[in-house]
Amino acid sequence: MTLAIRPRALAPLLFAFTAVAANPLPALPGFALAARGQEPNPDEAPTGVPEGEIMEEPGGQVPDEAAPRRGRARSRGPARKGAPTRARAEAAPKPAEEAAKSADAPAPKAEAPAAGPSxxxxxxxxxxxxxxxxxxxxxxxxxxxxxxxxxxxxxxxxxxxxxxxxxxxxxxxxxxxxxxxxxxxxxxxxxxxxxxxxxxxxxxxxxxxxxxxxxxxxxxxxxxxxxxASPQDLAKSKLAEMPAEARDAKVTQAGLERWKKANPELKPEIETTEHFALFTTLPKDRAASTLKSIETQLPAIRRVLGPEVIDRPEKISFYAFSDRKDYVEFLRTVKQREVDEEEEGDADLRTAQPYVVVVAPPDAPAASATGPRRKTRGRRDADAPEGSGRTLAGLLIENLGRGAVLANGSSPRWLAEGLGVYLAGSVERRSPYQRKLRVAALDAFKLGWPTRASDVLGGGEQVSPEEFRGVSFALVECLTSPHFRPLFGDFLTGMSKGGDKLDDVIKDVYGADRETFLNETGDWVASTYGGAD
CATH class of the missing domain: 1.10.760 (Cytochrome Bc1 Complex; Chain D, domain 2)
Structure with a gap:
């Protein structure tokens, strides 16, 4: 996507990729993004990029073959009817424990030091x-x-x-x-x-x-x-004044009460780290390795989402259910909504005792059946079965990211879905799951990218859930690529005001109109994902 960008952005983006990528963005409301902070694994090749389709090499250099090809013909086709996307939790009725919660997350507030009145x-x-x-x-x-x-x-x-x-x-x-x-x-x-x-x-x-x-x-x-300060801000301030043991006790109590609603016959084990508490019946070693993997990725997650998502006075609760029926019952009783057939996770980071809940993917086969496992560098969830598209750490990170975007003002669902998948790549490098989504995005290009992407940007009622997620992921991966990473923070901040502000945000951030935005993101998808299948 290199054409119709206003002069202030054109020069640095087209002629000085490396220099621009080295300069951090200023802190932004809602999200604290840095120019180099969009890469979950800064010391390695970008996460989940198909073989032969590297977007950026270590050090910030952009291979020529990764740049969009300007001469590619754009495919256009008729819109295709698909299954409507599932009703998201943020649009569902709120349970009694959150009745007083406001519908929209407040904008970040400036706070005086805790030592004096504010x-x-x-x-x-x-x-x-x-x-x-x-x-x-x-x-x-x-x-x-x-x-x-x-x-x-x-x-x-x-x-x-x-x-x-x-x-x-x-x-x-x-x-x-x-x-x-x-x-x-x-x-x-x-x-x-x-x-x-x-x-x-x-x-x-x-x-x-x-x-x-x-x-x-x-x-x-x-x-x-x-x-x-909103009620949430005040509650957060009160929590910060409590002893750590009292805060942890509140998290444990709320976690056990929620779990009991899903399945009163099962008692979960609780594994904790500095930032998270995992409630699950999975083996203790798997739970511990999952949390360790997520903690390892926190610096990258902070750079993308901002420190306020992770650095809270209380731990974020993770719920990992081995049985899908328990996951379904959890959302029916705790979030009071029905569950779509294909969904694997959800989150609510606006509520007291914020949480992420997922259906745990199958564990890895025994070592005796698969041979010795090669040592990794701590960047992959050790519980991933051979050939599996998902890992427990990846699912938790994806829904943590998605929940953080949805809790940021009125950010649209496509942005939340896309950024969640993008972050999951930090522990699911080159995963079949992301490869499948890239294929779905490439198929959308072949059917007519402007039409298909417009459907996704408009809410996704005319596309299948897989296409919605694939196109959403492709848009985020494009906008966080080296060409556009320096402006992604501005884009996130603008979109927090609502999906209906897209045209204004495109104009303000990129100096372009929607047609140009769609054509150029389509070119990027065709060029970068051309070998995805």
Missing amino acids: FARDVAPVLVAAGCIDCHSPGRPGFARGKLDMGSFEKFMKGGGSGPAAAAGKPDESHLILRVRGDEEPRMPPGDDARLGEPAVAAISAWIQAGAKLDDGLDPKAPIKSYA
Whole structure:
């Protein structure tokens, strides 16, 4: 994909691949991507690329044969009806334990150091939850009565008819504190049932005492709602203050309760590492080797998804079921949705005690039947049977990545599916599974890439599940290839605002229109996957 990119990107992408790939991207909201961070195995050839179709050699050099061929004729064909894709968990009703969870993940919030009060973390959520922001806005009763506009921090601090809302360093002289305590009329919020609790009042008072400042990096002109810490943020902050043993106990308790809903007759063993807790009835050595394999890949996963996905105050729970019926029952009872016939895993990283759940693939055959296993460099899941398309570590990483993308704003499903498969390649190098998906993407090109890819970008109702996943993977693998890796972070951030923003994101990031985007990604698929089958 090398043609219609705006001049700012064209020069570095076309004429200085190696130099560009060596410069890291700045930190981005939602995802922290670096230019060199898109390769799960930076010290080896790219993950899962078909034999003879290497996208990038070690050191960032791009072989000439990997570049898209500009003269290739584009195949176009009629749309083909296929089975509709499964209903995803994010569109399903939420269970009772998550009823209070918001439908969309909040944008990342700037937080003050834990040592001092924070307006975004300690004050703004109280003002939002109590209805103060809505009431004190133009056209609403609070604004009409006292002329106090709380739409932004700047307006809030300016105050209303009685003067500034907060006197820095003097909570007992601040109208905000006097009103919420009832020491000044009218009392706020109005109504006996709307009184703020003492912890909330104490938090506001502590913030005023500390100087009544806005958190560093936040825009005082922006709406207060835009950076108010969400319930999830507050819960995360409380978890961080708990002793590690107490946090682990909550993870264990929630994990056992969820497992019991799936199969009360089975008691799982729990294998833990610094970041994960694996609940399973699989052999202990297999569980331990799986977690070790995933922990080994964390630096690469962090570079792609950002540290906030992994570096949480609590461990992420993994559930690996040997029997598919237990997996089905888990999703029916915990996530309250039905399961599609071909799915093998799911995740919810927005909930308290976030989790990934999968159907464990078959274990490797015994050594006596297959001969001694060659030593690896820790990059492949040791439980993979010969010829199998999946590994337990690969399934867990794929669904971890997919869940992280879906938890990032309103990111589209195709991006989540594609990036999940891409990350799984870190432990499933050159796997039959990824090879099959590349063949599916190449078949889509032969049927007419602009039409087939458009169906996937639009939700995938007109294509089969395998084609949806294959095209999604191909799009991500193209956009994370050396030609476009430096701009992928911007693309991820833009797409977190919703799949309907695709045209705007393509224009803003690549300086192109959708037709060019489809034609060029199709050229890349034909050139790079030409030998996939």
